[in-house]
Amino acid sequence: MTQFVRNAWYVAAWSTEIDEELRRFTLLNEHVVMFRKSDGSIAALEDRCPHRLLPLSKGKRIGDTVQCGYHGLTFDGTTGMCTRVPGQTNLPKSAYVLSYPIEERHGIVWIWMGDPDKADRTKVFDMPEFTAPGWKVHHGDALHLQSNYLNVAENLVDPAHISFVHPTTLGSSASENVPVHVQTEGEAIVAWRWIRDAEPVGFFKGFGGFTGNVDRWHYYYLYTPSTAVIDFGSAPVEMQIGEDERDRGVRIFALHFVTPVTKDYTIDRWMHIRNSALDDPTAEETMDRMFRIAFAEDKEILEAVQKEEERPAKRRPIRIAIDKGPLVYRKRINELLELERTEDLASHPSPAFVYHD
Amino acid sequence: MTQFVRNAWYVAAWSTEIDEELRRFTLLNEHVVMFRKSDGSIAALEDRCPHRLLPLSKGKRIGDTVQCGYHGLTFDGTTGMCTRVPGQTNLPKSAYVLSYPIEERHGIVWIWMGDPDKADRTKVFDMPEFTAPGWKVHHGDALHLQSNYLNVAENLVDPAHISFVHPTTLGSSASENVPVHVQTEGEAIVAWRWIRDAEPVGFFKGFGGFTGNVDRWHYYYLYTPSTAVIDFGSAPVEMQIGEDERDRGVRIFALHFVTPVTKDYTIDRWMHIRNSALDDPTAEETMDRMFRIAFAEDKEILEAVQKEEERPAKRRPIRIAIDKGPLVYRKRINELLELERTEDLASHPSPAFVYHD
Amino acid sequence: MTQFVRNAWYVAAWSTEIDEELRRFTLLNEHVVMFRKSDGSIAALEDRCPHRLLPLSKGKRIGDTVQCGYHGLTFDGTTGMCTRVPGQTNLPKSAYVLSYPIEERHGIVWIWMGDPDKADRTKVFDMPEFTAPGWKVHHGDALHLQSNYLNVAENLVDPAHISFVHPTTLGSSASENVPVHVQTEGEAIVAWRWIRDAEPVGFFKGFGGFTGNVDRWHYYYLYTPSTAVIDFGSAPVEMQIGEDERDRGVRIFALHFVTPVTKDYTIDRWMHIRNSALDDPTAEETMDRMFRIAFAEDKEILEAVQKEEERPAKRRPIRIAIDKGPLVYRKRINELLELERTEDLASHPSPAFVYHD
Structure with missing residues (x-):
């Protein structure tokens, strides 16, 4: 299977490709729904409701949130956290979608598909x-x-x-x-x-x-x-x-x-x-x-x-x-892929790495 | 692989979809050829000649039998048994196609894709x-x-x-x-x-x-x-x-x-x-x-x-x-699938289940 | 996987299908580029540059050689050997494409896709x-x-x-x-x-x-x-x-x-x-x-x-x-396939067949 370097800035779109509508983009074999929020900045969310997997881009924008088109679960455009589950009052902790860091510069929209903590905006190409x-x-x-x-x-x-x-x-x-x-x-x-x-x-x-x-x-x-x-x-x-x-x-x-x-x-x-x-x-x-x-x-x-x-x-x-x-x-590229694999191992060590003294 | 509940009645067609012509339907990932016999009842046979696998629906209806379009093997529309092999007089025991139970009611054609002995017509939805x-x-x-x-x-x-x-x-x-x-x-x-x-x-x-x-x-x-x-x-x-x-x-x-x-x-x-x-x-x-x-x-x-x-x-x-x-x-559905698996094991026990005292 | 009998003459084309242009044919799941050389005889080469794999049929005929359309590596139409690598003077030994024996007779072009040493032209059908x-x-x-x-x-x-x-x-x-x-x-x-x-x-x-x-x-x-x-x-x-x-x-x-x-x-x-x-x-x-x-x-x-x-x-x-x-x-056919497998083993014995006394 092809692996992609994830901890990197990729161009997701020209600025002109993104407006108020929910639009699906595919990057690194993942679907992302993007739209401009009311302040003009860009929301970029995982395009799959965690409930029945309907793409959120098939749903409806409500203010700066996205409502799923199947059962109405609603997600915040900035954080990706679920803000509403119709028919119940509690919001399960697992009710969220990924939200991707975005940097827009010179009419170019850059996206970070990897670990958000590593997204360094000074590294965007210029x-x-x-x-x-x-x-x-x-x-x-x-x-x-x-x-x-x-x-x-x-x-x-x-x-x-x-x-x-x-x-x-x-x-x-x-x-x-x-x-x-x-x-x-x-x-x-x-x-x-x-x-x-x-x-x-x-x-x-x-x-x-x-x-x-x-x-x-x-x-x-x-x-x-x-x-x-x-x-x-x-x-x-x-x-x-x-x-x-x-x-x-x-x-x-x-x-x-x-x-x-x-x-x-x-x-x-x-x-x-x-x-x-x-x-x-x-x-x-x-x-x-x-x-x-x-x-x-x-x-x-x-x-x-x-x-x-x-x-x-x-x-x-x-x-x-x-x-x-x-x-x-x-x-x-191979070195970067290897580095990401190693970091993954370090942050999610498998049992083989756990020693009992 | 998707499994289907087999011991159940499914709707194969509206009554209006079936006439004197050989027509192919696909159900539960199997091909079935259907036609109305001379008495108006419906024949439903496995749509694959057991010889060279040609779909019987590519063949010819002859009375209430179906003749394969490749080498002329002929099958009874009711039982599925082979009634003729051109070029020879004996009919091999393995020369048959499956015949599926059919129940037609209120303009709806129901088919039973599982064990024919279990097909209970009183269970058809009404x-x-x-x-x-x-x-x-x-x-x-x-x-x-x-x-x-x-x-x-x-x-x-x-x-x-x-x-x-x-x-x-x-x-x-x-x-x-x-x-x-x-x-x-x-x-x-x-x-x-x-x-x-x-x-x-x-x-x-x-x-x-x-x-x-x-x-x-x-x-x-x-x-x-x-x-x-x-x-x-x-x-x-x-x-x-x-x-x-x-x-x-x-x-x-x-x-x-x-x-x-x-x-x-x-x-x-x-x-x-x-x-x-x-x-x-x-x-x-x-x-x-x-x-x-x-x-x-x-x-x-x-x-x-x-x-x-x-x-x-x-x-x-x-x-x-x-x-x-x-x-x-x-x-x-999972319980029904599990039940069918268990019944299959019981009726076709594998060697591991055979004990010698 | 389907295997094909390789040590055999197959018809690649009618004579009228082949002219001065580079034309791709697919036989036995392999791509072959064919063209008529200046003497009227037919060149038949593996249609894949050994460098970046571009089909040679996407390249250019230069006399009786074929120049790859990506980086200009050039191959002899008769032997398949590389005759030029732009940007360097030495020609690596591994720079070649397969060349297939051809026999043209009665307006029919026969090709031999197997071991060239076994290509016996007297065996072409006539x-x-x-x-x-x-x-x-x-x-x-x-x-x-x-x-x-x-x-x-x-x-x-x-x-x-x-x-x-x-x-x-x-x-x-x-x-x-x-x-x-x-x-x-x-x-x-x-x-x-x-x-x-x-x-x-x-x-x-x-x-x-x-x-x-x-x-x-x-x-x-x-x-x-x-x-x-x-x-x-x-x-x-x-x-x-x-x-x-x-x-x-x-x-x-x-x-x-x-x-x-x-x-x-x-x-x-x-x-x-x-x-x-x-x-x-x-x-x-x-x-x-x-x-x-x-x-x-x-x-x-x-x-x-x-x-x-x-x-x-x-x-x-x-x-x-x-x-x-x-x-x-x-x-x-199965006997021929088995024979070719056996011959392959004999000519390329795996280490298991190497004995040290």
């Missing part, structure tokens, strides 16, 4: 370009993939695939054999490469309007469990841009918030931040169009890979040089 | 109002639900849900907190409540034409394994109707014949018997329309519950005061 | 009438069945079913009780019967133009694992045709190449060879039309049988006199 002058933030869309989230995230620390998967937009044959650098920077795994003095790829013909040869970079930052920032851009060769001077070129951050829905279904919410054509809405449309082409290509590959992974195999997949980023990523 | 003067019988329809039959039947001994599930037809908020009485009467579990001096619910605005406040009752009789009679009605407050005087009011029996098809698919054939507006066909239409609204609401709830029950759960559902009827019902 | 004068070969079509291949093949050594399944084309009630002869002839199991002096069946009213009574024969040759030749025909009674004089009558060979796709999905590619109406294209159309009627009838029966076989059963199917051909066939 970057200065969300609010800094000279940058334009644009929310994109949500890409739904029939694929395990690890495959989706791994693809976002893998610069090598773009020459083959995205030949008309993000890559070209000029980069096929350019080696990839990989290192870790704190919580991020970074994989990058520069392609110097080459024809601009399709994306930068459409956006940036480059005609002569350019220096082009791709930096993939992957934060566990599954947030990716792809820093890519181009600058005319004549500019002789240095590796740390990327702001001088046309620079784009493509952000991917990868949310595991079930073991074989993932949503990748994507957006971008750019330092050029700030007030040009057609530039945004051009970028979106090209991203959609590229992400549809990813989707086709990743869903085909998923299907093959579910089939019996007689031999282990081979690993090659360009796999370094993905391998470090998988190792980190 | 009630005097089917034929008594002053009552009008109306066959309704069949509601198909993607739900285990226990959830469907349990819902029919649960008066508490109607305030929340059927607010426009059978219930209203006036009854949300009115306690439910539960007792057993022989084979029936009875759950009931009276709501005195309240506005009529939608149903009795549409049927009965009540305008002032009424006394309203709901009696739910659930007979194992899965036949329910809901006795409900209203009378003007001024009538000061007594609990045993329900015939004085507008009284309706809603009958539900719940048939397990598979573990997660159930058919609820419903009909009603009334003591008012006997010769008014539009009254019948009005009632049917309101029942359809209510049963569609049940279907949505029960199918959502079914889906949740199939998901992994970390804690046991809680039980509350209004659950008494359903809990008694589940206990009875 | 018969002189493919090229002999006086015979006309006509490729038919491919019948897709949701059924295990053993049921499909067994149906092709079972003359008894045609009276019941194909009453308007290949059979009639005249033959219902005519016994079936069965014997083995080398690799073939032969089941046959003659129906003498009977009205012509639908097929021979439509093709052959018989009006009076005929002598009719059906010889079913089934070659393991799953190639069938049905030799059937008719001659006027007055001709007094002998059993070994079938060329004197209107004689047709219906060929069936049965390919297991998965355990419950099978393709039956069918064609026919005739000794009459050689230059009459409408005769061909008439035959095709009647075959399509008959094969649709088989499909309905075989798919219904498959569904029943997948259901739990309380007793073993019975066997009757006409089952002899199918029983011999199943026995042969």
Whole structure:
């Protein structure tokens, strides 16, 4: 069975997806009902009445509580505690639903599906370009993939695939054999490469309007469990841009918030931040169009890979040089899973751990 | 694996569903082929040739026998015994299909899926109002639900849900907190409540034409394994109707014949018997329309519950005061299942039970 | 789990199904990518990159090699060996895909899914009438069945079913009780019967133009694992045709190449060879039309049988006199499977077989 890292912030939705209605979301194979309370903050409750298991999202919102649609048990939108059981006056202690910590920032709704005591709001992903002058933030869309989230995230620390998967937009044959650098920077795994003095790829013909040869970079930052920032851009060769001077070129951050829905279904919410054509809405449309082409290509590959992974195999997949980023990523995820297992054991020790002196 | 009570009469069909053609029905996860024999009685055979397993319903009726559509083996519609094997003259003893006892009464076809020796026709559900003067019988329809039959039947001994599930037809908020009485009467579990001096619910605005406040009752009789009679009605407050005087009011029996098809698919054939507006066909239409609204609401709830029950759960559902009827019902079903297991052991003792003195 | 006989030639496709494009075929529950190389011969490779498992059929043909669509690993169309890994110069030994032996003959593409060293091309099915004068070969079509291949093949050594399944084309009630002869002839199991002096069946009213009574024969040759030749025909009674004089009558060979796709999905590619109406294209159309009627009838029966076989059963199917051909066939298949298991053990002995003296 697929396990998910639970003690982590995941993107549950764009802010625009949540309003006064009861809406069901599925994350980490669990159903969550979300709605905006009267103060505008977001309630996120386990979407299953503890009585006859009806999803609360099939019920009715009453003020900041949710009334189950079967027998009227009512739950507080903030704490999840039952506030009413029709036909009786006492409220059983076991009458509650889980309530999940939520953090809303920059139009993005983050949820914590693990131990609420560990939910540290300072750990929610952020970057200065969300609010800094000279940058334009644009929310994109949500890409739904029939694929395990690890495959989706791994693809976002893998610069090598773009020459083959995205030949008309993000890559070209000029980069096929350019080696990839990989290192870790704190919580991020970074994989990058520069392609110097080459024809601009399709994306930068459409956006940036480059005609002569350019220096082009791709930096993939992957934060566990599954947030990716792809820093890519181009600058005319004549500019002789240095590796740390990327702001001088046309620079784009493509952000991917990868949310595991079930073991074989993932949503990748994507957006971008750019330092050029700030007030040009057609530039945004051009970028979106090209991203959609590229992400549809990813989707086709990743869903085909998923299907093959579910089939019996007689031999282990081979690993090659360009796999370094993905391998470090998988190792980190496994360490986090192992850590959570160990912590669970420590907080709920089984009898085998109880010693009598 | 879901077990079904086998030694019981279940409704297989309305009489109108069965004619001279071979028709397949699925009950208790078994396929049965049914047709009317030349004398008008109903044949009900195991729908699987014992040779190459082709459903007999894919074959051909020849007089009161059924010929398999693959190699022509032919089976008697009454006994199920093989009467012909093309290409040979001897008939193997193992060449037979099961034949199920059938009882047809009041336009309803009952089938016995268990030990034929135990099929007692006097135990088929009946009630005097089917034929008594002053009552009008109306066959309704069949509601198909993607739900285990226990959830469907349990819902029919649960008066508490109607305030929340059927607010426009059978219930209203006036009854949300009115306690439910539960007792057993022989084979029936009875759950009931009276709501005195309240506005009529939608149903009795549409049927009965009540305008002032009424006394309203709901009696739910659930007979194992899965036949329910809901006795409900209203009378003007001024009538000061007594609990045993329900015939004085507008009284309706809603009958539900719940048939397990598979573990997660159930058919609820419903009909009603009334003591008012006997010769008014539009009254019948009005009632049917309101029942359809209510049963569609049940279907949505029960199918959502079914889906949740199939998901992994970390804690046991809680039980509350209004659950008494359903809990008694589940206990009875489990006792019947246990009884059948024990009888099976007694009639087919395993070697462990054979002693040599 | 269904096992398949691997050391055998199966029909993968008609020749017309394969061209320069990468096309995926599924056989014995494995995916194979096929295409015509520049010399016109056919490449057949395991359709799964050993790196990230993407099907090679999602990639790109480059000359006689296939480039994976994810990271560009490239494989030789003849040997399956990796010829390029972008981003590195060394080629790991484990970087290869399986390459399957192919034999193309009479417009039919045969594939060997087992041990390549055992692929003996002289064992590919052939018969002189493919090229002999006086015979006309006509490729038919491919019948897709949701059924295990053993049921499909067994149906092709079972003359008894045609009276019941194909009453308007290949059979009639005249033959219902005519016994079936069965014997083995080398690799073939032969089941046959003659129906003498009977009205012509639908097929021979439509093709052959018989009006009076005929002598009719059906010889079913089934070659393991799953190639069938049905030799059937008719001659006027007055001709007094002998059993070994079938060329004197209107004689047709219906060929069936049965390919297991998965355990419950099978393709039956069918064609026919005739000794009459050689230059009459409408005769061909008439035959095709009647075959399509008959094969649709088989499909309905075989798919219904498959569904029943997948259901739990309380007793073993019975066997009757006409089952002899199918029983011999199943026995042969089981012997072949057992032989392959034994050979696997011999060539890959487990540690338990290693003795130290």
